[in-house]
Amino acid sequence: MDFDWLFFAEVTLAALGNSALLALTGLAFVLIYKATRVVNLAIGEMLMVGAYLFFSFTAGLGLPPWGAILLAVVGGALLGATIERAVIRPMLGEAAISVFMVTIGVGSVLIGLTEIIWGAEPTALPDFMGKAPIFIGDAYVSRKVVIGFSVAAAVIAVFLLAFRFWRGGIALRATASDQAAAYSCGINVPAVFSLAWMFAGAAAAGAGILVGAVGGIAPTMGVFGLSALVVVIVGGLDSIAGALIGGVLVGLLEAWCGTYLGGEYKMLATFGLLMLVLLVRPYGLFGTVEIERL
Amino acid sequence: MTDTILDVRNIEVVYNTTVQVLRGLSLSVPRGQVVALLGSNGAGKSTTLKAISNLLDLEDGAVTAGAITFDGASVAGERPHALVRRGLFHVMEGRRIFEDLTVEENLTAATFALSGRGGPIPSFDTVYDYFPRLHERRTGRAGYLSGGEQQMLAIGRALIAQPKLILLDEPSLGLSPKLVEEIFTIIARINRERGVSMLLVEQNAAVAMAVAHTGYIMETGKVVIDGPVEKLMKDQDVREFYLGVAGEGAEKSYRDVKHYKRRKRWLS
Secondary structure (H helix, E strand, O other), X not given: OOOOHHHXXXXXXXXXHHHHHHHHHHHHHHHXXXXXXXXXXXXXXXXXXXXXXXXXXXXXXXXXXXXXXXXXXXXXXXXXXXXXXXHHHHHOOOOHHHHHHHHHHHHHHXXXXXXXXXXXXXXXXXXXXXXXXXXXXXXXXXXXXXHHHHHHHHHHHHHHHHHHHOHHHHHHHHHHHOHXXXXXXXXXXXXXXXXXXXXXXXXXXXXXXXXXXXXXXXXXXXXXXXXXHHHHHHHOOOXXXXXXXXXXXXXXXXXXXXXXXXXXXXXXXXXXXXXXXXXXXXXXXXXXXXXXXX | OOOEEEEEEEEEEEEOOOEEEEEEEEEEEEOOOEEEEEOOOOOOHHHHHHHHHOOHHHHOXXXXXXXXXXXXXXXXXXXXXXXXXXXXXXXXXXXXXXXXXXXXXXXXXXXXHHOOOOOOOOOOHHHHHHOHHHHHOOOOEHHHOOHHHHHHHHHHHHHHOOOOEEEEEOOOOOOOHHHHHHHHHHHHHHHHXXXXXXXXXEOOHHHHHHHOOEEEEXXXXXXXXXXXXXXXXXXXXXXXXXXXEOOOOOEOOHHHOOOOOOOOHHHO
16 A cells, blocks of 8 residues: 555644644743743643734734734733732742642633633634645645744744843743842842743743634633643753654644544543653653752 | 941841741941851851841741841842842852853853943953863853862852852852862952952851951850951860860860860850
């Protein structure tokens, strides 16, 4: 039997689009975890709110897409800052599990608010990317997937570079490494926390717009965050590069299994990968293994 | 009072609202001088430094009485990073370098201490001049430095911050005698060449006295004796309990030490 390489290529390219979105959501998660050691389970809901904000600005207020994207991303950043200031900072110093539970609560509240404001019905985002298909070689790729992939890849690259070379990125890593020592170097630690949440909120909102553009929006679209959680655990909770690689791995695996084995094997494969990685590398593929000098 | 950079008056510190660690401690650091704060384990030396730099909050501690004045203004209610930017740098116990960052990034992190001062960021060469070994390893991860190099980096961060006062917590911790000597020589040089005042907490009294101008000795949360180092060196009790030398100057064998017989005079 002949293997249909063209079909395989198309499935893979489409999967890469999904991978990039997973990686972008994973990035939002990693940013928060790296700076504040908070496992933020509300990331999927922050993503959803971002998509709804975009929906309001375009369909509701009739703004041009680029303006709506900008406003939605800013709105996502504000949402992140608000959550941090109002809910997370008072929990500073509490047990990690308490903070973790609080973020689950925040997620539920966001879903509830969304249903009150926008209703529970799924809707489609107005088309803002155009429909003309793109061909890479002979393989057909949807325009949305190409745009989604490029944007997500660019954003991740910017964050990677910023963490390495920008002074603020160093402050963020310093804070992640040792809070008291960061204070003693004159770093404004609470401001770093706010900043991390703002960047994460912005990244999540951007991911939300892209996810919504491909699959439509609904108050339940936050479950996308669950896949992103797998991504960051596979990649390492505190590694941006890990989110990138993890996103690609999970995205490809999901698509291949879904296409060749059937949709019901998607979850099996993803969580199988998760277990495998955790067994071999408990810190994730690229997570920081604590340096211990004796 | 213009020549006093740091003044601590009768402070009391309570951890977790239950455990009292400092009981009416007072000390002062004259501008440009090195002051040693000595004492045994659990006397409250590190707590004193954290009270001054306002890092107590992170450990559920609070100053419940007394006043701390740095450079003419109270430190009460100041955020720790704001104090650093005012020129009070705390080199914490156990070095506390950022292990995942490179040596250079560690120094870059310290440049945040200069925010709001408007001056130029000093070249890292000032640090490398004092500690050439850090230059060799500037692009390596700080977590892989040796203990001595990590201490050098911790002091290097303080240099970048261009402080008026450095609080040094046990720079000799876990280092070989040779390295301790090297580090303290440089500490003395920094004080001499840059005029930075220092409050130095040490268990190793002999080496601390060698660089300090004034000394305070504390036990169970308060100062029991203080004065110029020359005076302390002559004090019988200090010699015996902190420097480990007997009256005639001969080293005492541990076998002969009978703490239960000889009571410290200041406690009676």
